[in-house]
Amino acid sequence: MNLAFKDVQHNLGRFSLTAVGIGMMLMIVMGMAGIYRGLIEDATLVIDRIGSDLWIVQRDTRGPFAEVSRLPKSMVHRVEAVPGVESAREFVYHTIQRQHAGKPLRMSILGLSWPTDKGEWLPLVAGRPLAQNHFELIADQTLGFQLNESIQLGKEKYVVVGITSGMVSSGGDGMSIVTLGDSQAIQFDSVGEALRLERSSRERRAMDVDLFLKQPQLIEHLSQPTSQLPAFSSPQISAVVASIKPGHVIEEVQQTIANWGDVSVFTKAAQEDLLLQGMVDKARRQLGMFRALLTIIAAVIMALILYTLTLDKLHSIALLKLLGAPDRTILGILLQQAIGLGALGYGIAFLIGQQLFPYFPRRVVITNEDLVQLLFIVLVISVLSSLLGIWRAMRVQPTEALMG
Amino acid sequence: MTETLAIETQSLNKVYSSGRTEVVALREATLKIPKGQVAALLGPSGSGKSTLLTIIGLVIPPTSGQVFINGELIVDGSHAKTNLRNYRRQNVGFVFQKANLIPFLSAIENVQVAMELNHTSTFKARRRAAELLDEFGVLERSYDKPSRLSGGEQQRVAIARALANNPAVILADEPTAALDSHRAKQVMELFAKIAHEQNAGVIVVTHDHRYLEVFDAIFEIEDGVLRRRVAVAT
Ligand SMILES: Nc1ncnc2c1ncn2[C@@H]1O[C@H](COP(=O)(O)OP(=O)(O)O)[C@@H](O)[C@H]1O
Ligand SMILES: [Mg+2]
Numbered sequence: 136m137n138l139a140f141k142d143v144q145h146n147l148g149r150f151s152l153t154a155v156g157i158g159m160m161l162m163i164v165m166g167m168a169g170i171y172r173g174l175i176e177d178a179t180l181v182i183d184r185i186g187s188d189l190w191i192v193q194r195d196t197r198g199p200f201a202e203v204s205r206l207p208k209s210m211v212h213r214v215e216a217v218p219g220v221e222s223a224r225e226f227v228y229h230t231i232q233r234q235h236a237g238k239p240l241r242m243s244i245l246g247l248s249w250p251t252d253k254g255e256w257l258p259l260v261a262g263r264p265l266a267q268n269h270f271e272l273i274a275d276q277t278l279g280f281q282l283n284e285s286i287q288l289g290k291e292k293y294v295v296v297g298i299t300s301g302m303v304s305s306g307g308d309g310m311s312i313v314t315l316g317d318s319q320a321i322q323f324d325s326v327g328e329a330l331r332l333e334r335s336s337r338e339r340r341a342m343d344v345d346l347f348l349k350q351p352q353l354i355e356h357l358s359q360p361t362s363q364l365p366a367f368s369s370p371q372i373s374a375v376v377a378s379i380k381p382g383h384v385i386e387e388v389q390q391t392i393a394n395w396g397d398v399s400v401f402t403k404a405a406q407e408d409l410l411l412q413g414m415v416d417k418a419r420r421q422l423g424m425f426r427a428l429l430t431i432i433a434a435v436i437m438a439l440i441l442y443t444l445t446l447d448k449l450h451s452i453a454l455l456k457l458l459g460a461p462d463r464t465i466l467g468i469l470l471q472q473a474i475g476l477g478a479l480g481y482g483i484a485f486l487i488g489q490q491l492f493p494y495f496p497r498r499v500v501i502t503n504e505d506l507v508q509l510l511f512i513v514l515v516i517s518v519l520s521s522l523l524g525i526w527r528a529m530r531v532q533p534t535e536a537l538m539g
Numbered sequence: 540m541t542e543t544l545a546i547e548t549q550s551l552n553k554v555y556s557s558g559r560t561e562v563v564a565l566r567e568a569t570l571k572i573p574k575g576q577v578a579a580l581l582g583p584s585g586s587g588k589s590t591l592l593t594i595i596g597l598v599i600p601p602t603s604g605q606v607f608i609n610g611e612l613i614v615d616g617s618h619a620k621t622n623l624r625n626y627r628r629q630n631v632g633f634v635f636q637k638a639n640l641i642p643f644l645s646a647i648e649n650v651q652v653a654m655e656l657n658h659t660s661t662f663k664a665r666r667r668a669a670e671l672l673d674e675f676g677v678l679e680r681s682y683d684k685p686s687r688l689s690g691g692e693q694q695r696v697a698i699a700r701a702l703a704n705n706p707a708v709i710l711a712d713e714p715t716a717a718l719d720s721h722r723a724k725q726v727m728e729l730f731a732k733i734a735h736e737q738n739a740g741v742i743v744v745t746h747d748h749r750y751l752e753v754f755d756a757i758f759e760i761e762d763g764v765l766r767r768r769v770a771v772a773t
Contacts, residue, residue: 136648136655136664145643145684451641457598458700459628460656533598533624536639537589537712 139471158483169499187376199373219383246318262297273297275309289324438520445524453536477517545740551604582760632701638693
């Protein structure tokens with residue numbers, strides 16, 4: 136006969152309610168570990184998917200994900216010319232926040248260099264890669280767009296032609312993938328009034344320059360879009376990504392490019408580290424604090440409940456001692472109940488979590504390693520939280536069974 | 540005396556001291572109860588009956604004096620000669636004024652637990668528990684929790700528990716206080732029967748002077764002083 140179990144059966148309501156409460160808290164602890172794993176996966180997944188060996192960014196920046204990086208478009212050709220580079224392409228990446236269907240919509244825009252890159256490498260779950268130079272968009276499913284829906288960005292409407300999964304920025308914003316040209320159009324979109332003011336100020340400045348006074352027909356050109364002005368540089372890109380030919384050492388190519396004065400070069404692993412050390416690390420510590428606090432709170436609540444459960448059966452414990460039960464029997468009852476409560480809470484946490492985590496706004500990735508670790512922690516706090524009750528139970532004298 | 544004694548005490552003294560006040564609860568209490576006999580212990584409230592019983596039951600140590608069980612010295616002053624909790628489990632059965640059952644166990648489990656604590660297999664313990672409950676007429680309440688039993692039923696379950704391990708010594712502290720007179724008489728007769736049939740030494744503390752004819756010996760205690768009442772004609 137298992138006395139611990141019999142007592143639990145007798146107090147089933149209280150015991151199971153406590154287990155549910157503990158379970159909810161452990162679920163959050165579990166979820167927080169999962170959110171952290173999700174952050175890492177999201178951050179590194181994009182870099183993995185893009186799959187390039189080297190990331191060339193503006194000198195001394197940690198771009199393009201961690202901070203803004205700007206490179207001239209011509210950088211692609213310079214990189215391509217480096218021995219050992221198999222291919223290089225422009226990488227344009229920025230985050231925007233717009234209004235969509237009456238709600239604020241944040242998304243990261245990734246520009247593909249048309250026509251070499253149509254997004255065939257993207258993890259599509261529906262639709263197709265880009266098929267034309269303009270006005271098509273592939274969206275991550277976290278953005279909630281439907282296939283063939285048209286989205287207004289800047290002055291243009293873009294049709295959703297494909298849906299990806301797992302293309303999320305380290306900030307958790309879903310990505311939209313468009314052609315490079317479109318991505319810059321979206322980035323540098325200005326309202327008509329701003330454009331008119333900009334052009335008229337160009338004309339006014341031109342009046343002060345001899346060249347324009349001598350050749351007035353040049354002023355006509357000033358009213359063209361900025362991107363078509365010969366004297367202006369074309370819009371800049373965020374980074375250049377390069378793949379290395381098989382047989383070449385990535386670090387050697389990296390060294391070659393790093394000798395240029397205007398760029399910094401990161402390997403894929405270094406780029407991932409940048410993300411993890413930067414934004415993700417803060418989140419990790421934040422989540423870690425919450426986890427620790429919640430774990431402590433769960434332990435305190437467990438200790439209180441286990442203590443009151445023990446107080447409630449002090450008379451029975453005294454009686455058991457009077458009947459000759461050794462201390463280890465009493466200890467066994469209390470420890471089994473504590474561990475049972477912890478294990479039940481853990482099980483509840485796991486089951487509820489599995490149902491609930493998919494609805495979290497950010498991805499929750501539950502790894503076996505984290506599960507085992509949490510189970511271990513739960514067992515430890517179960518034992519620790521039973522100590523107060525055990526201490527009380529050990530001090531009970533058999534004579535107490537004879538009183539009252 | 541040639542027959543072995545189930546219970547023997549030699550000059551037991553017990554002083555309760557809490558802070559500066561001292562209460563002398565027992566003075567030189569000496570008694571002998573042969574196997575197969577049932578003794579009554581009479582005395583007013585506060586006279587030291589429970590104290591004597593808990594010392595004999597190895598629950599508290601005396602300040603001085605000895606306790607022998609089955610002729611073996613078990614307690615000498617505040618020194619225990621053996622692991623008292625184990626010894627108690629095997630050799631002593633208690634019945635209290637209040638039935639003192641474990642609330643989260645059913646009637647049959649309350650009997651069973653005493654045997655399982657004494658390393659009887661669950662199966663055997665269950666079977667014997669059922670036999671005992673049957674013997675005391677509460678078999679049909681086997682699966683009820685104590686809170687659903689009447690006072691008399693609880694007391695009979697408690698008696699079944701006290702007998703479960705076939706102890707050499709059975710100690711009952713006012714076991715009939717919660718019972719009507721009909722039941723009280725039955726219980727007293729039951730203790731006499733147990734003593735005679737199981738060859739155990741039984742001490743029953745009681746206020747009730749009505750059923751003294753069932754006892755083989757009667758002890759009286761007043762202010763911690765114990766003396767044996769000389770046999771009265773019945
Ligand atoms: N744990 C204790 N601490 C101090 N005094 C006690 C304790 N238990 C009993 N006493 C005192 O010892 C005396 C005998 O008590 P007890 O053996 O319970 O008497 P009875 O059972 O005959 O009523 C009483 O004066 C009582 O107050
Ligand atoms: Mg008493």
